[in-house]
Amino acid sequence: MKALYLTGFMGAGKTTIGKELATFLNLPVIDTDQQIEEKYQKPVSQIFADQGETTFREYETKILKELPTENVVITTGGGIVLKKENREWMRETGLIIFLKTDLEVILQRLENDESRPLAQNKSKLELSELLKSRLPYYNDCTLTLDTTHKSINEIVEEIIGRIK
Numbered sequence: 001m002k003a004l005y006l007t008g009f010m011g012a013g014k015t016t017i018g019k020e021l022a023t024f025l026n027l028p029v030i031d032t033d034q035q036i037e038e039k040y041q042k043p044v045s046q047i048f049a050d051q052g053e054t055t056f057r058e059y060e061t062k063i064l065k066e067l068p069t070e071n072v073v074i075t076t077g078g079g080i081v082l083k084k085e086n087r088e089w090m091r092e093t094g095l096i097i098f099l100k101t102d103l104e105v106i107l108q109r110l111e112n113d114e115s116r117p118l119a120q121n122k123s124k125l126e127l128s129e130l131l132k133s134r135l136p137y138y139n140d141c142t143l144t145l146d147t148t149h150k151s152i153n154e155i156v157e158e159i160i161g162r163i164k
């Protein structure tokens with residue numbers, strides 16, 4: 001099976017759903033942010049603070065291309081879709097699954113979140129603008145799943161039903 005890439009905005013539940021999906025399919029799950037943190041020995045927030053977003057995006061692309069592309073669930077950082085190069089890579093090597101979640105739910109989840117540099121000190125309006133600016137990239141995916149009113153089990157079942 002080709003790689004299953006979970007994409008979506010910060011707070012969409014990619015990591016949680018990725019773990020459940022991988023367990024159900026009996027596949028390993030790899031998280032791009034976690035891989036970056038291990039390789040560069042720094043939390044993502046520290047990379048943003050020390051090197052800036054451009055360098056983080058370079059690390060992200062490098063990591064993405066080093067990951068296995070068969071029989072694996074890959075949970076991605078919310079901004080991975082920004083680069084055409086990344087989108088093309090994911091499309092060529094796997095299925096891109098967009099976890100679509102209502103803005104209100106995302107805003108609730110991101111409130112008081114200190115681990116995500118791009119969610120820091122941002123108003124609701126700014127976050128909604130950021131999400132809106134990314135929607136065309138998220139929508140350029142293999143399949144979209146609206147996760148807003150579903151349980152994790154329901155989401156996993158739906159993904160499995162739709163990839164078979």
Ligand code: S3P
Pocket residue numbers: 008009010011014033044076077078079080115116117118
């Ligand atoms: C980012 C999302 C984060 C992380 C980094 C940048 C983004 O991952 O990659 O802080 O640009 O949306 P999550 O989507 O897992 O929060």
